[in-house]
Amino acid sequence: MERRNQTSISEFILLGLSNQPEQERLLFFLFLVMYLITVLWNLLIILAIRTDAHLHTPMYFFLTNLSLGDICFTSSSVPKMLVNYIFGNKAITYMSCLAQVFFCLLFGGIDSVILASMAYDRYVAICAPLHYNMIMSQKVCASLGAMCWLWACIDALIHTVSLTQLSFCGQNEIPHFFCELSVVIRLACSDTLLNDLMVYILGSLTAVMPFIGILVSYTCIFIAVLKIPSTHGRRKAFNTCGSHLAVVCLFYGTVIGVYFNPRSTHTAQKDTAAAMMYTIVTPMLNPFIYSLRNNDMKRALRMLFSRKPDLSL
Template sequence: MPKEGNQTSISEFILMGLSNKPEQERLLFFLFLIMYLVTMLWNLLIILAIRTDSHLHTPMYFFLSNLSLVDICFTSSTVPKMLVNYISGNNSISYIACLTQMFFFIWFGGMDSVILASMAYDRYVAICAPLHYTMIMTQKVCASLVAVCWCWACIDALIHTVSLTRLSFCGHNEISHFFCDLITITRLACSDTSFNDLMVYTVGGLTTVMPFIGILISYTRIFIAVLKIPSTHGKKKAFNTCGSHLAAVCLFYGTIIEIYFNPTSTHTAQKDTASTVMYTVVTPMLNPFIYSVRNNDMKRALRMLFTRKPDLSL
C-alpha cells in the first residue's frame, strides 16, 4: 500500500464532462457559453448600477454588489475550462491546475454561502431593529463583515487544498465531472483519506451549515416580527424586502442540500450532475434577475445606467 504523502504518480486528470457524444457536446458548448455570458453581463450591470447610483449606497446593495462579484468569480472558476475542453477536444487538466481550480471553486462557493448569511443579518436588523439600523449597519461594520467572509472562505479553501496534497494518486485519474470537485478527487486517492473526510465534515461544514443556521435564525425572527405588524400593507412591504434574498437562498441551498445532505441511496449520476449545474452555473445567472425583477430601485438604477439620463421622478 502506498505511503501517505505527496507521492502522486499522476501528473494530470481527465475531466469526463457532461457528455461524451459529439453532437451533445456542441449543444452543451453553446448552451453554457450563453449562460456564462449572461451571468457575466448581468452581474457586471448590477455592480455598475449600484456603484453609479448614490441612492443604492446602502448596506443591502453593498452586500448585493459583493454577491454579484462572487457569482462572477464562482462561475469563472469552472465554466471557461469546460468550454475550452469542448473546443479543443482535450479533457485533461494538470494536477496543479486541478488543485488551483478546486481552491477557487471552494473559495467562491464558500463566499456565496457567507455573503447570503450577511445579507440575512442585514434584513433582520432592518426589520427587527429599524430605529437602530443606521447605528448597527455602519459602513465599517459592513466592510468588516465582507472582509471576514472573504478571509474565512479563503482559509476554508486553503485547508482543503493543502490537505489534498497529502494524498497519493497512483491509478485511476478520470474525474466523473466537468470540474475538479473535492469529493470526486478524494475518492480517486490510493492513500488514507480519513483526515480529508474529517476536514470536509468539520471545516467545510462550518462554512456551509453555520451560515445556513444563521439565515434560518434571522428569518425566524423576521417572520415573528412581521406577524406583529398590524397592517396588511406593512406585512406585505416587509416580506417584499426579503423576498428576493429568500429566493436566492432557497435556490442556492436547495441544490446543495440535494447533493450533499440526501441519503446516498437516492443519488444518481444524472441527478447529482443536474444539481451541481444548478448551483454552479444556473444560480449565479439567475441571481441578478431575482434581485432586479421586483426591485424598483434596481430597475431604476439599471434604466439610468442605460439611458444616462437623470430620473426626474426623484
C-alpha cells in the first residue's frame, strides 16, 4: 500500500541540551565560541589555499572541499540552536525541520566521502609516488570532488523525501538540539520500515564503506612508513597519520554509533553527545589536525595574514 503523509503536526520542539537558564547561557557562549572557531579557521584554510599557488595540489583541493563542507555542516545545526537560546523559542516548523535534516545529511555526507578521498590521495602519494601525478590528475580530482557532492546530495534527498511519507500525529518534542534523521524517524506514528532500511543501506554506502576504505588506506600507509629508514621520518609520519586517524575514528565512530546501533541501546543523552562530536567538535578539529601541523599550510597562513599572497607558479 502506498504510504501517504497525514501529518497533523505543524511544528516540532527542539528540547536542546538543557532547560535550565543558567546552563543554557553557559552552553550558548560555549557553542558560539566553538562555532566561530570552526567557521573562521576553515575560511582561513580556504583563503590560504586559494591564494597560494604552491598549494594547488590534489591534497589541498580535497582539504578545501572538506573545509567548505565543515562550515556548512556545522552551520546547518548550530545557528538554530544559538537562536533558540537567545529568544527562548525552541519551536521549529515542519518544513524547516525537513530542510535541516536535508542539509545536515548533505554536508555530513560530503565530509564523509571527502575524508575517504583524502585518505586515498595520501595512500597514492606514499605507496605509489612515481605514479602519483598520473593517478591523481586534475581531471581525476575534479571528478572525485563532483562525485562526492553528487552522492551526498542524492543520499540527503532520498532520506528527506522518504520522511515526507511519514505521519507525525502525536509526540512533537525532539530530545535533541537539531532535527537529526534518526530522532525524527522515531517520532513518526506510521510504519518506518522503509526509512530504517534506507538508513542502513545508504548509511553503509555513505559512512561505513568510506570508513573501511580509510582504514585500509592507512594500514597500507603504516606498512609503507615502517620501511622508512630514518627513525625521525617514521616518527613524524606516524604522528601525522595517527592524529588524522584519531579524528576520523571520532567522526565515523559517533556517526555509526548513532545510526547503526539497535534502537534499544539509544538514549537521548547518548545520541545528543554523539551528535555533538560529529557536528560540532570534529569540524572544529579538522583545520588544526589537517592544516596547522603542516609547514606548507603554516607558510600560506603567514602570507595570508601579511597580505602578501604568493601567486607565483
